Amino acid sequence: MLSNPDNASAEDAAGTSNGQLPSTEQRDPAYFSYYAMLQHQQNMLQDTVRTSTYRSAILLNGPTCFQDKLVLDVGAGSGILSYFAVQAGARKVYAVEASQMAQKMKKIVDAANLPSDHNMAKNAFLKDKIEIIQAKIEEPDLPIPKVDTIVSEPIGVLLIHERMLESFLYARDKFLKPGGNLFPATGMIHLAPFTDAALWTDTMGKARFWEQNSFYGVDLSALYNDAKDEMFGMPIVGSFDPRTLIASSTPGGYVIDFYTITLSELQDFVIPFVWQSNYTGIIHGIAGWFDLHFAPSPLGLPGTGIDMTTSPLAERTHWQQVRLLLKEPLAVNAGQLIRGWLRCVVNEMRSYNLEAELVVGDCHLSPPNAPEPLTKDYNRRRSKWQLHEQTYNYSYYPQPDATFRPEYNCLYEPEQSLDVTVVVGNDIEQDPSVL
Secondary structure (H helix, E strand, O other): OOOOHHHOOHHHHOOOOOOOOOOOHHHHHHHHHHHOOHHHHHHHHOOHHHHHHHHHHHHHOHHHHHOOOEEEEEOOOOOHHHHHHHHOOOOEEEEEOOOOHHHHHHHHHHHHOOOOOOOOOOOHHHOOOEEEEOOOOOOOOOOOOOEEEEEEOOOEOOEOOOOOHHHHHHHHHHHEEEEEEEEOOEEEEEEEEEOOHHHHHHHHHHHHHHHOOOEOOEOOHHHHHHHHHHHHOOOEEOOOOHHHEOOOOOOOOEEEEOOOOOHHHHHEEEEEEEEEOOOEEEEEEEEEEEEEEEOOOOOOOOOOOEEEEOOOOOOOOOOOOEEEEEEEEEEEOOOOEEEEEEEEEEOOOOOEEEEEEEEEOOOOOOOOOOOOOOOOOOOEEEEEEEOOOOEEOOOOOOOOOOOOOHHHHOOEOOOOOOOOOOOOHHHHHHOOOOO
């Protein structure tokens, strides 16, 4: 992020001056090598929430979106979505995969294309149904016609990490017939404030290592502020106890409609939020997760909608959740409104730079493109993170506990019930009293 985004365009904030999305070329070799490994494909395949949801969405919409249709699978990976599309009746599937996993997928497809009496023939239902194309979808002159339906699993942490959504949208714009179908159809990003003193203290402890003024006779303290910025700028991926949430996420979340969103809109966007605190406590950061919705094109025939969530209240997925720690926690009273925004700007590391501001009570909320206020306000916090610099915390395992009380997490309930304020995520920015 630029230090003074107030005078910067969206393109400048994203690290480019010509309106083009920042290149990801420097990250591509490592990225595609990772997804060429069977162990990583297996990790995704064994995510039963992910795999079974995609299968249900495809098979339940088979008669309208797949039967006798041309289908494109973007970033096909192991090919599982292509196989589901054939099970749903697809006439032909073009499976596009840039990594060497395409060669491994080819072994499955080649075995299906052998004569049925051959001792190596397997998966006869795939015979002559799948064409594997080892390439990036953005490469020119790919042998792909206009298709009826596009399937893809282009999702990363917080929905947007890895920037595969851009490839999904590129395929939509170049290869999808008018009125064609996208699976998934929409994504919804959810944010909520959380408390976790132990996690914050552990992170601060890592930074304080660099506060030492005599480490084997060397003063390291000149790097303390850099260490604090680095440690607190690393998003923490992993499941967490949903009982640490101080407020509920905005109903419906921040909606990204894959049928209508443009590449430029995905390049630099702001998620506004208004939360009402359910407790008196300390906000240590922002928790994030996402939902997916699968549905046929609104311009086509009706079908069956299917939903999937990565909420901390739901069954775990391989995406888990992400938490963004504040360098300085923020106190809040039960019933108070917490207002703010999270700005997401693409970077060259196949990810996003994130910046957020939170305010409590009557404190003025800065616009997302404004520099951080110079004067200190104890009811305001501004922080930055790099979504690709992830660290991991797998310490939480759900334990049934009938005697749990909020105060165990240093959250204190009000004596009287609160009136709940409901504000829809994508509409908050239309309310001038919020921003």
